[in-house]
Amino acid sequence: MKSLRFEKLELLSTIEKRAKTVEFHPRLTVINGENDVGKSSVIKSLYWAFGASTKTHPSWKRAKVKALVTFTVDGNRHFIVRDGSRIALFDKDSKVMLSTTSITSELGPAFAELMNFRLILTDKNGSSGTPPPAFALLPFYIDQDNGWGQTLESFDNIQQYPGVRRSVVEFHSGIRSNKFYELTAEKRKAMIERDEVGRDKKAVENAIAKLGLEPDFTGLELSRVEHEASVEQLLVRFRTLRDARQRRAAELTVLVDERSIVREQMEIATAAAKEFDEDFRWASKVDDSEIMCPTCGTVHQNNFANKFAIVDDSEACSDFVSDCLDRMRVIASKAKVIENSMRETDHTTEEISRILAHKRGDLTLEDVIKAESRRSARAMLDAQVFELSEQMASIAGDIAAADDQLKEFEKGSRKRKKEIEAFYAAEMLSFLKALAVQNIDHDSVTKIDRKINDTGSDLPRAVLSYHLALMRTIFKFSTALTAPMVIDSPNQQDQDAGNVAAMISLIVESRPWDGQTILGTVSLHDQEIVDGKVITFHEKGAVLAADKYDSVAARFRPFLDQMT
Incomplete structure (x- = not known):
């Protein structure tokens, strides 16, 4: 099973002459700060670099920010760079392996080979093939804008594949292994x-x-x-x-x-x-x-x-x-x-x-x-x-x-499917109880491929419970891949202080011993961070800094020179 970890994210705007570097802890990184300091824009850029798009702030688009992500797969370092619509994948020696503007037909298969991601999906036109990287990362991300209204919906354009939820869940949870999709x-x-x-x-x-x-x-x-x-x-x-x-x-x-x-x-x-x-x-x-x-x-x-x-x-x-x-x-x-x-x-x-x-x-x-x-x-x-x-x-x-x-x-x-579903159901019910989600359809939430049918302030807590339960199921049963669990802004739908504190506590405590977690939040609500680090953003509307531009631009240059 392949293990993806994020080491560093570097951002560069040649229009604004500003830049930013964020280094991630191998176990837990908390990106902390008030609203409008750019936490979500930074987190979204991680996935944007891999071709997995989400709703982006207009000012971020106008700045035409480039992204460079240093990541490891089973400890082997790689780099991915995105500049506009072009994405390039590099090996440990910073040599280009692929440079493309086609996320589905070229980046998707290359990333799948790197990550042992063998899922095959059929699109609305009846064509089958390897889906884009977003589908390898989908269970591991809760987006601030799209992720809290329903599970597994953080990325844009995932509905290009009908019935995608069941396929993604069965693949990642281990119900259907790589061997099934290879056949x-x-x-x-x-x-x-x-x-x-x-x-x-x-x-x-x-x-x-x-x-x-x-x-x-x-x-x-x-x-x-x-x-x-x-x-x-x-x-x-x-x-x-x-x-x-x-x-x-x-x-x-x-x-x-x-x-x-x-x-x-x-x-x-x-x-x-x-x-x-x-x-x-x-x-x-x-x-x-x-x-x-x-x-x-x-x-x-x-x-x-x-x-x-x-x-x-x-x-x-x-x-x-x-x-x-x-x-x-x-x-x-x-x-x-x-x-x-x-x-x-x-x-x-x-x-x-x-x-x-x-x-x-x-x-x-x-x-x-x-x-x-x-x-x-x-x-x-x-x-x-x-x-x-x-x-x-x-x-x-x-x-x-x-x-x-x-x-x-x-x-x-x-038999394996029943074992996996029973494990998920137990984890899900435990997390729902920890987050005081009571009035919910247990028949739906204990089925691993079902949507969450809830409303109001209970919904975000149920969504979080699902993603954490699915994550723990993946780490226990999957034979394909694991990735960092990235959760952006859990305080949704006017949660009271006690609920938000319980959510953050559960995020920290439910981490697998060999997993990496990245959390974006306004406040930690007195949660103590052990075996991790906290990065605080201070200046509103200016997450990129002018004094970092020269050094980060020099860092980008050898990568950009190889992208054609």
Whole structure:
């Protein structure tokens, strides 16, 4: 698992002739100061350097601030520089590795390789690939402007990928590891290759049809042997197509039966999920600590563990229904392919029957020469079709193998998923209790991929609880990467002094032993900082300083010289 740490942030405005350097403690850095001293602008610049944009103050944009971040990955130092839309990645010797203006197609894959970030997402256009760095950093940042209204929404433009929340959470929490997404990427690559070969094969087949090179029987064979061979070729193809159609019809029958079975299973699971939901609501309303089963007389504890077990059973039913829907879609897709194939087979069979019934007319030498040319062309194109068909069969085998591995992975990960979700739920409930968040839907907040449904001053405390619980889950179970937990301005929605103090205390105390935390806040509310440091900004509207400009500009120069 890769570990990202921030060492230093350097900021430079050549327009204002001002600069700033911030050095981060390996465990905890608190950026302290009154409102309007630039705390948030500095923190946002950390992520802006990596191509992860947030809402930025207009004055910061006008200053055209450049950013240089010194960071480590597993202790190995790297640098990233952003100047406007151009971003460059440098190695430990300050040599450029990549300079680009394309965050998604170029910076994203390079950062993913550096951080062992193998997540694959599909955008609104149906294109799949490695997402930008923002999605590697998303669980670890709560932005002052966008981050406190809902979890996992600190960065701009994350909705370019539909359903991104579940994918990001499952990847980072360890529910689905890098191996799953590596297999997914292999399958995607094979499917793209299959489609390309399929298009080539279709183009050759279209050429055969357009040029009139289908197997013919019109008496133009140059010898009796060739004449008989032509007829036999057509008959063999006719029988092959007939047999193939029968097999496809049998396959379609099997799919129809399978669809009926899956639909019946889905109806049973839906009814069971509804019953579990009713059990949970009833258990939540009952105040008794013990409940007696009316059927067998067994006494059950009405505690969180048993309530969570009911929710877990309900979620298992819901997951099964979701799997059934996926299976129904696959069945429908397969049935469509078979039906299209049968229609094509019927059309070709009819054409062969017509050719076999065709009567010869008077022949000329020109007809004979044309027929021989067509046979030669057909033989060449047939060879191409055969070769492309062989390639498609080989690729289809690779796709099937990847599918089998993905299915095995899913089966093997169910137990691990329950363990991860149970750990997260326990952490989340503990943090909610510590922050006095009481009136909240426990069914939602104990599910790791759910949104927070709350309002008022409870919402920021619930959001913080979620991010800290997810962070601790990532550090315990993830096999991919960890990053600094950066939290900007926790005092949201007019929290009272006691709530803000509890939030800051929880941020400090919940840190993993091998994690790094960066906190931006107006006040520490008497929280003592141990194993960390406090950086205080004083001057309002002037976080960049003129007296730092020359030294920081000299620091930037060798990096900027390599960016083209």
